[in-house]
Amino acid sequence: MTDFKPRDPDYERRVRESFARQRAMETLGMRLLRVAPGEVEIGLDFRGEFTQQHGYLHAGVVTAAVDTACGYAALTLTDAGSEVLSVEFKLNLLSPAAGERFVARARVVRAGRNITVCAGDVFALRGGGEEKLVATMLATMMRVGA
Amino acid sequence: MTDFKPRDPDYERRVRESFARQRAMETLGMRLLRVAPGEVEIGLDFRGEFTQQHGYLHAGVVTAAVDTACGYAALTLTDAGSEVLSVEFKLNLLSPAAGERFVARARVVRAGRNITVCAGDVFALRGGGEEKLVATMLATMMRVGA
Amino acid sequence: MTDFKPRDPDYERRVRESFARQRAMETLGMRLLRVAPGEVEIGLDFRGEFTQQHGYLHAGVVTAAVDTACGYAALTLTDAGSEVLSVEFKLNLLSPAAGERFVARARVVRAGRNITVCAGDVFALRGGGEEKLVATMLATMMRVGA
Amino acid sequence: MTDFKPRDPDYERRVRESFARQRAMETLGMRLLRVAPGEVEIGLDFRGEFTQQHGYLHAGVVTAAVDTACGYAALTLTDAGSEVLSVEFKLNLLSPAAGERFVARARVVRAGRNITVCAGDVFALRGGGEEKLVATMLATMMRVGA
Numbered sequence: 001m002t003d004f005k006p007r008d009p010d011y012e013r014r015v016r017e018s019f020a021r022q023r024a025m026e027t028l029g030m031r032l033l034r035v036a037p038g039e040v041e042i043g044l045d046f047r048g049e050f051t052q053q054h055g056y057l058h059a060g061v062v063t064a065a066v067d068t069a070c071g072y073a074a075l076t077l078t079d080a081g082s083e084v085l086s087v088e089f090k091l092n093l094l095s096p097a098a099g100e101r102f103v104a105r106a107r108v109v110r111a112g113r114n115i116t117v118c119a120g121d122v123f124a125l126r127g128g129g130e131e132k133l134v135a136t137m138l139a140t141m142m143r144v145g146a
Numbered sequence: 147m148t149d150f151k152p153r154d155p156d157y158e159r160r161v162r163e164s165f166a167r168q169r170a171m172e173t174l175g176m177r178l179l180r181v182a183p184g185e186v187e188i189g190l191d192f193r194g195e196f197t198q199q200h201g202y203l204h205a206g207v208v209t210a211a212v213d214t215a216c217g218y219a220a221l222t223l224t225d226a227g228s229e230v231l232s233v234e235f236k237l238n239l240l241s242p243a244a245g246e247r248f249v250a251r252a253r254v255v256r257a258g259r260n261i262t263v264c265a266g267d268v269f270a271l272r273g274g275g276e277e278k279l280v281a282t283m284l285a286t287m288m289r290v291g292a
Numbered sequence: 293m294t295d296f297k298p299r300d301p302d303y304e305r306r307v308r309e310s311f312a313r314q315r316a317m318e319t320l321g322m323r324l325l326r327v328a329p330g331e332v333e334i335g336l337d338f339r340g341e342f343t344q345q346h347g348y349l350h351a352g353v354v355t356a357a358v359d360t361a362c363g364y365a366a367l368t369l370t371d372a373g374s375e376v377l378s379v380e381f382k383l384n385l386l387s388p389a390a391g392e393r394f395v396a397r398a399r400v401v402r403a404g405r406n407i408t409v410c411a412g413d414v415f416a417l418r419g420g421g422e423e424k425l426v427a428t429m430l431a432t433m434m435r436v437g438a
Numbered sequence: 439m440t441d442f443k444p445r446d447p448d449y450e451r452r453v454r455e456s457f458a459r460q461r462a463m464e465t466l467g468m469r470l471l472r473v474a475p476g477e478v479e480i481g482l483d484f485r486g487e488f489t490q491q492h493g494y495l496h497a498g499v500v501t502a503a504v505d506t507a508c509g510y511a512a513l514t515l516t517d518a519g520s521e522v523l524s525v526e527f528k529l530n531l532l533s534p535a536a537g538e539r540f541v542a543r544a545r546v547v548r549a550g551r552n553i554t555v556c557a558g559d560v561f562a563l564r565g566g567g568e569e570k571l572v573a574t575m576l577a578t579m580m581r582v583g584a
Contacts, residue, residue, distance in 0.1 A: 024204035027195040049173040052214075058170035059213050059232055064206020068198075086205055087553055088578055090236040090382040090430055090528055092409045094402040109428055110386040114552070115525055115580065117384045117428065136401055136409065138382055138430040140526055140578060142553065233407055234432055236382055236528040236576055238555045240548040255574055256532040260406070261379055261434065263530045263574065282547055282555065284528055284576040286380055286432060288407065316496035319487040341465040344506075350462035351524055352502020359497050360490075378497055382528040 099124030245270030537562030
């Protein structure tokens with residue numbers, strides 16, 4: 001859609017290094033699937049120890065995946081010395097987070113000097129390549145540092 | 147502030163039973179601190195395995211605590227046969243989630259027949275009884291069932 | 293993208309009749325540009341009497357356009373006897389609402405039995421057919437009645 | 439609750455001058471009722487030309503009142519040379535905006551160097567001093583300039 005040009009050609013390394021420092025990502029079993037200018041995907045598997053009362057993945061885990069994807073989507077477009085913080089996000093829960101695997105896909109909607117707005121979706125992956133949208137996020141990120 | 151009257155005098159038992167069925171609550175080390183008509187508090191300790199890249203508690207964990215508190219605040223006011231689902235929430239992250247313990251406090255803003263709107267805050271608890279506001283949520287809950 | 297099938301073949305008439313009953317739409321100079329299953333567009337012209345302190349269109353007017361478009365996008369998919377109310381919305385303001393004309397485009401993200409989630413964008417229309425994104429909304433609508 | 443100290447003792451004059459430059463405020467019949475450190479109230483009367491399809495005040499007008507109140511609540515705490523922009527807001531609509539007069543009350547939740555988070559409520563004023571909550575907002579404001 002939009003064609004973002006990264007200011008820092010080494011953006012992917014910065015994203016991967018920051019992701020690796022997030023102990024929550026490892027504990028929650030999340031992994032970076034894709035890092036492109038203005039776009040990041042994070043995958044995770046269903047894990048019974050993170051379920052809510054009906055046996056679906058807890059909304060907090062869904063949030064962790066898509067908020068993280070949104071933040072790194074923003075980070076792909078900053079200069080080398082900057083970091084990104086979540087100012088706020090809104091998440092709509094559309095269907096129960098039922099499935100064996102999930103993917104959170106985030107994209108930059110608008111990259112400003114200090115504020116970047118991102119949108120993200122979480123899909124449950126089912127048999128035969130079917131994807132079911134389970135949640136959608138609209139998030140505000142802020143560049144800090146450097 | 148508002149004086150909510152529960153429809154079901156046994157509301158606390160329903161909340162505690164539902165909470166106990168959430169495996170994520172146990173895994174994340176969360177516990178129900180307070181259940182009152184229209185109000186719920188959830189406590190959690192800092193745990194290094196759920197941190198983000200700067201060593202603070204991950205926003206997804208903060209979300210899990212306060213979204214759960216909001217949902218159960220709504221549940222205290224439903225009739226006995228109903229359950230509550232999160233339709234959506236917005237979370238503003240106000241300060242780094244730094245601290246040894248945290249508490250998420252949620253209250254019902256307006257209880258409708260099907261839709262209940264809740265507000266929640268997450269505080270870091272520090273030495274000497276000091277509380278620091280780290281995040282604030284506005285959430286929409288929906289009654290289902292029965 | 294998604295292919296919505298209206299339950300009521302006469303959905304467009306319902307949307308247009310409801311829109312015509314909104315006195316605010318006339319006062320604000322808004323008009324229905326497009327009504328399709330799950331999609332609605334509303335146009336408006338810049339009007340100096342609805343500006344904020346920097347001479348741009350007020351965020352409340354931008355909201356009126358895109359919230360209304362979201363609501364009617366949801367209404368295209370309900371049965372004949374139902375109406376739609378806004379439960380809540382989040383709007384990110386991305387650029388100053390500067391321009392001579394604007395268009396708000398809304399689409400249904402997920403249509404449930406009672407809750408429908410919509411996304412909407414507001415564009416400023418400039419010379420040469422250029423469109424500039426000025427705001428983006430994520431909204432929750434509820435079916436009522438009948 | 440919180441005790442905000444304005445950096446600029448002349449904060450009220452700045453708020454009133456900015457408000458006076460908003461042509462939308464005059465057109466919509468809004469007026470500044472109260473300006474205090476971290477708090478602003480805006481009043482408005484019901485006006486038939488700004489109604490939605492059921493004869494209630496349009497959500498866009500409700501938004502205009504409370505978003506403006508939130509922005510000026512943030513502005514009371516900035517230094518003299520700064521202005522405030524709305525980054526985003528979320529509004530929950532709790533009851534029909536029915537009444538002869540309304541008041542939007544906003545307060546700063548947290549004032550940061552660049553980002554200020556505000557909460558606001560809109561009440562319908564009815565006979566005998568009764569106030570009915572019709573909407574609640576959580577908003578993110580950004581300091582700019584100077």
